[in-house]
Amino acid sequence: MKAIGFRTSLPISDTNSFIEFETEKPAPKGRDLLVKVAAVSVNPVDYKIRQNSAKDQVLDTPKVIGWDAVGTVEAVGEEVSLFKVGDEVYYAGDLNRAGSNAEYQLVDERIVGSKPKKLSIEEAAAMPLTALTAWEILFDRIRINEKDKGKTILIIGGAGGVGSIAIQIAKKVAGLKVITTASRPETEGWCREQGADYVVNHKDLLNEMREAGFPQVDFILDFVDANQYWDIMVELIKPQGHIASITGSAVPVALDKLKSKSVSFSWELMYTRSIFQTEDMIEQHHILNEVARLLDDGVLNSTLKATLSGFSADNLKKAHQQLENNTTIGKVVITF
Incomplete structure (x- = not known):
């Protein structure tokens, strides 16, 4: 063959x-x-x-x-x-x-x-790979269920393969209010096509989230770089919220920054x-x-x-x- x-x-x-x-x-x-x-x-x-x-x-x-x-x-x-x-x-x-x-x-x-x-x-x-990853991160790692309907989720990296289907599953299956990041007109449009309620620019994420009316969210999915966005995610996550990432980390993630908020953190690897x-x-x-x-x-x-x-x-x-x-x-x- x-x-x-x-x-x-x-x-x-x-x-x-x-x-x-x-x-x-x-x-x-x-x-x-x-x-x-x-x-x-x-x-x-x-x-x-x-x-x-x-x-x-x-x-x-x-x-x-x-x-x-x-x-x-x-x-x-x-x-x-x-x-x-x-x-x-x-x-x-x-x-x-x-x-x-x-x-x-x-x-x-x-x-x-x-x-x-x-x-x-x-x-x-x-x-297959992206749907499995998105499904597992939402339902096996964060363990989103019926009581979470209507809660807010920020998806960092919405236009890529995993982000695209994660938007759909979070919105249409989990019933969440979906905010995602994109920086170009074509990626913003694509994210909205997938069902995103709000699209914010990752280049100024904190201010963009505040202007959109979301100074904090219940859940955050990182599909770009855990350390690059770590301090921003720490600030944006609600107390007792949950952050999950697929990106890995070349240096240790500062989990201690989540302690005061009692925030949970999970890695997801589909394999x-x-x-x-x-x-x-x-x-x-x-x-x-x-x-x-x-x-x-x-x-x-x-x-x-x-x-x-x-x-x-x-x-x-x-x-x-x-x-x-x-x-x-x-x-x-x-x-x-």
């Missing part, structure tokens, strides 16, 4: 930043599905791993990345019970395994959902369940199926923004370049 990967970490402009190669089609065992991939999307985690996972070394076997896919089940392991051959599926995959940038991929059925029936493969491929094979790993199967239902019912909309036709190293380079420029709105999908 054809796959695309890299042997060493190179700038995306380098000819060998991605290489096409042939490798053996894998065989499923246990709870694995063998999926014939039809489309993939690209996320910031892709280029971060490409830039950092093979520094100062040359891998014997190219590393295949990619953590969003739509495809058809071609074969199943002996313990599979959730899917059968011929089923259309979508999923984000597992950091510990070969990614979706290949014609065929093995994936554990517990982190796979049924593809939304009314969406095209392109529209569906845009959704935690699959990395550690947690007891509730199958929750991602349930989340993806619920998101598929909401997409089919028109409650949620795909965040697809751009499509590249053809599974090639050149198209992967184009997609990575676009994300590295930090101007991407919504999601970029590559069809096979």
Whole structure:
């Protein structure tokens, strides 16, 4: 089968930043599905791993990345019970395994959902990783529930992949009042399309929030940089509120600044369940199926923004370049 990967970490402009190669089609065992991939999307985690996972070394076997896919089940392991051959599926995959940038991929059925029936493969491929991340950060980390309806949430970084679907889920599923950040007319417009009640400029966030009538909010989601916005988030969060972030931190986060307000803080990593094979790993199967239902019912909309036709190293380079420029709105999908 054809796959695309890299042997060493190179700038995306380098000819060998991605290489096409042939490798053996894998065989499923246990709870694995063998999926014939039809489309993939690209996320910031892709280029971060490409830039950092093979520094100062040359891998014997190219590393295949990619953590969003739509495809058809071609074969199943002996313990599979959730899917059968011929089923259309979508999923984000597992950091510990070969990614979706290949014609065929093995994936554990517990982190796979049924593809939304009314969406095209392109529209569906845009959704798994970001929808799982947004759903988990809202309902598993902050644990928003019925009593929180009408409360305020600030989403820092609303126009990106995770921000785009987080706006929708926070507004249309959780029933929150959504404020999000954007700084360009096109990103502001996109955030409003996703359902944001208010859009503020992150370049002067404190004053923008005050002028919008929100000197403090109940919840804050950070999708940009925890430390860059830390002091601002500390000031904006209400006493007994909750801040959650997906961005990681190169230096320690000053959690002591939250003590006087008794504010909670959570990290969210969508891969935690699959990395550690947690007891509730199958929750991602349930989340993806619920998101598929909401997409089919028109409650949620795909965040697809751009499509590249053809599974090639050149198209992967184009997609990575676009994300590295930090101007991407919504999601970029590559069809096979």
